[in-house]
């Protein structure tokens with residue numbers, strides 16, 4: 071596994087950027103399986119690269135990419151228990167969908183345990199799985215980085231998305247490509263499609279093609 075030496079600068083605009091990334095790695099690692107941790111390191115790196123390309127806060131993006139899946143390996147029953155204990159107001163549709171629920175819970179835990187109040191970081195985590203209509207550039211970068219990071223994701227898929235970004239400089243096209251891929255995969259596996267995914271498709275389709 072790659073050793074990570076970078077630290078978040080105190081000069082960055084993000085409120086938590088003085089937090090030592092090493093400490094966050096130490097907080098995160100025991101929560102995740104080895105593969106999920108590797109995926110998180112990959113997402114951190116891709117988020118940093120895309121953020122630099124699109125002139126958004128690269129250190130903040132790297133931090134968000136790193137911790138986006140912090141709740142991914144919590145057993146579903148435990149997730150439900152945390153939601154109940156904390157009186158979370160989560161729509162039934164989200165509560166019943168473990169794939170999406172880890173993102174909502176991950177945002178909650180980042181706030182509670184790392185004291186992160188930055189709305190863009192929290193929403194980046196919350197919507198990393200589904201995306202949402204009208205994402206900020208920052209949120210799109212987190213959404214895409216999760217899908218194409220280099221450590222555990224399919225290389226052809228990563229290259230296809232990076233080609234779209236490099237050629238068009240249009241993140242909406244890349245988001246649409248990722249959503250299309252997700253929808254195809256859900257259809258092939260006969261799995262339900264969350265309405266948010268449909269909303270995201272409908273929102274980005276005219277923006278990516280128009």
Ligand SMILES: [Fe+2]
Nearest residue numbers: 138139142199
């Ligand atoms: Fe995730």
Ligand SMILES: [Fe+2]
Nearest residue numbers: 109138139216
């Ligand atoms: Fe992820």
